[in-house]
Amino acid sequence: MTPAADDPIRVAVSTAIFSLRARESGDVLMIPLVRRIRDPHLGQWALPGGWLDAAEGLEASAGRTLAETTGLAPSWLEQLYAFGAVDRTPSSRVVSIVYWALLRTDLVEQQLRAAETPRNVQWFDVDDLPELAFDHNRIVDYAVWRLRNKVSYSRIAAALLPDEFTLAELRAVYETVLGRRLDPSNFRRLLEGSEALVPTDGVRTGSHRPARLYRYDRDADVATHGPLAGG
Amino acid sequence: MTPAADDPIRVAVSTAIFSLRARESGDVLMIPLVRRIRDPHLGQWALPGGWLDAAEGLEASAGRTLAETTGLAPSWLEQLYAFGAVDRTPSSRVVSIVYWALLRTDLVEQQLRAAETPRNVQWFDVDDLPELAFDHNRIVDYAVWRLRNKVSYSRIAAALLPDEFTLAELRAVYETVLGRRLDPSNFRRLLEGSEALVPTDGVRTGSHRPARLYRYDRDADVATHGPLAGG
């Protein structure tokens, strides 16, 4: 963190990665944070991230640093914002390119087991965060806002589920992310009119009437980014 | 542009600044570009910008580099995206934090005169751009997309006009930016229901019936950025 005189600005890449995790109160929108093991803000929780490598792209860097610090691999990754206020880090100028990401619920536990999660990673309810290092509270707030926003006008929510899902499962994701109940019938009609949502042959059999499984047509674009594709 | 070995990543800040300028065919959405005076891409047109200074914020840097290269001061400024692909610049790693901006139509000529515009600045129709340096064509495309997008859901368009304007003037801005005609009556009703738009005492007297002047309440937020205020 001590800058060389001829290297005054450093570029970091961090990622706010969301997933849904089961709690007593039902599914909760959560985010993994990493405990800082050096100054500044030693011991505080911070977004996973690291320094940008000169030979890697921004998105690749987000994926790498996320994997190195948490062992997680996102099912959706998108740039959030570049934070570069002069005073956001003490005694060193850091510009942080921040990404936000989604991780399929069915892969969370699996990846956590596989990577035997570092002891200094912990998941937090996004609505109940501690005081984070640097300006990371503000960053997470913004990421949550963007997620909630995008869920309401795109089909990004499906990135939190496996390829095939029932409408009730998808609706549960919407409800958890948006924090409000949705009418099942209206939800169904809204999505069924979306072309890209295609019914499969399978059904999810459970405690009651089986529910049809759906998947999204991969070709139709998930959530347009305008004329942008990669970073 | 030749990097020192111990300074592998450099941070640049560029700005795509839009204004409306009168042409034979009516007002046109235009953008100023700067002719490069050094390699790489010597002689090609590029977005105004420069290197981030270690002691200035990102937004401040956008304003400064814009002023230094073009003599213009934006009436609206907002971050667009961070571009950082490894191959976007030859033999040097540059991460560009790109801003997009609006300049009030009544200030364009005024600022151009005051600053006696550098000879290597030229305005281009955004729908008729030459081949630009680096990945700047892609960047401008994205900026135009964001502008058009934001115009349709926010009141950002007013940033292209003076504080007071008639509804017809504002509608003309919308029509130029969006590239399609809007119904005057519906446009009026849509905006009059917006609370933040307040009629003034003045009228614009011209060739026919005088039109009421309006202004936007500065307190009501122009175009919400979520929980974000500055960079």
Next chain:
DNA sequence: TCAAAAGTGTTCAAGCTACACCCATGC
């Protein structure tokens, strides 16, 4: 057969679009 979730139909209100029409001013 009953509870519960899947899935369908219907109504109502709000918002948007299209367009007919009146108003005020300069010439």
Next chain:
DNA sequence: GCATGGGTGTAGCTTGAACACTTTTGA
């Protein structure tokens, strides 16, 4: 007065919220 842009009224369509209702399964 009359052409022109300023400004109002209104009917029809679309969208979406609310909610009653039918269907299909497990127990």
